[in-house]
Amino acid sequence: MPSSSTTLRRNLLAAYRNLRGAAMVAHAIADTDHPLLAHIIPIRRCNLACEYCNEYDDFSKPVPIETMFRRVDKLGELGTSVVTISGGEPLLHPELDAIITRIRRRGAVAGLITNGYFLTADRIQKLNRAGLEWLQISIDNVTPDAVSKKSLKVLDKKLQLLAEHADFHVNINSVVGGGVSNPQDALTIGKRALELGFSSTVGIIHDGGGQLQPLKDEERAVYHEMKSMEKKSFTRINAFQDNIATGRPNEWRCRAGARYLYICEDGLVHYCSQQRGYPGIPLEKYTINDIRREYLTEKSCAPHCTVSCVHQVSIFDSWRAPQHPDLIHHAPQSSGLVQIASE
Secondary structure (H helix, E strand, O other), X not given: OOOHHHHHHHHHHHHHHHHHHHHHHHHHHHXXXXXXXXXXXXXXXXXXXXOXXXXXXXXOOOOXXXXXXXXXXXXXXXXXXXXXXXXXXXXXXXXXXXXXXXXXXXXXXXXXXXXXXXXXXXXXXXXXXXXXOEEEEEOOEOOOOOOOOOEHHHHHHHHHHHHHHOOOEEEEEEEEOOOOOOOOHHHHHHHHHHHOOOEEEEEEOOOOOXXXXXXXHHHHHHHHHHHHOHHXXXXXXXXXXXXXXXXXXXXXXOOXXXXXXXXXXXXXXXXXXXXXXXXEEEHHHOOHHHHHHHHOOOOOOHHHOOOHHHHHHHHHHXXXXXXXXXXXXXXXXXXXXXXXXXO
16 A cells, blocks of 8 residues: 555646646647647567557667657647657667656656556656656456467556556556457456556457457447446546447547647658558658648548547547548638638
């Protein structure tokens, strides 16, 4: 159990994060000319090889730290609210802490997505000192199998270390679909996350194109049981998954390339991890005009998209600025695109 002083410190930090988050939400509603979330990749290499994943290799070198600093600074210039470090496995980058510190200095919320294998008490303390504000681990099963080694059996001691030492928010994501052998594992993982004081979310594993088939009966039952825990534990906007679970398309306006940016290890901006190559512009050359164009560009993959982070940021603008190619040429030169909807 954390000491009373530790609990007080964590509560104060959580209150500060919530205040910053509220300010960023207000800014997001007032101004559409800045990214709300960017995923940045400091290394493509991963120590694992999950069967469903297409976001890693086993040989890439870390992106040089000065290059990462330039990319973080550019995201700051674009006014990015949240920068999440992903991979590959980002804890393999030898100067990860310096990247986190740079993100915080540029005024953005600093997040990290990791498989958790390299977490130790000392490593967690270093993340605290660097200024990390939230961390997510996806755990796919209770016992490792051929599909994934990200199992509760392997990672539970790492979760206990996080509960003891982490000053940042921790979310544990469990999954259904995509070849997961035992859908009931998601419930076991979610309940363990709550027991340790973390938040818990459930995701639907996508294929290599970010799409998927409807969930089977048992998978749907588990998904809905996890959703029933939502008031107690879920921190994500994930109602879109209700349609995905039954194979129905979602009608929404994807704002990838504008409100959400995925920056690969080569420094190119993509719609998301599953739609690499579009628009494929170097981050250093990305401008407000690119943001405005992509804000109004329809994405053909949107109806069956399972990429939660893109849905989450797009919801801020779901009520305004319909996406239509004819409108792209009429984007205003001043901040904000709200007026387009009424033209």
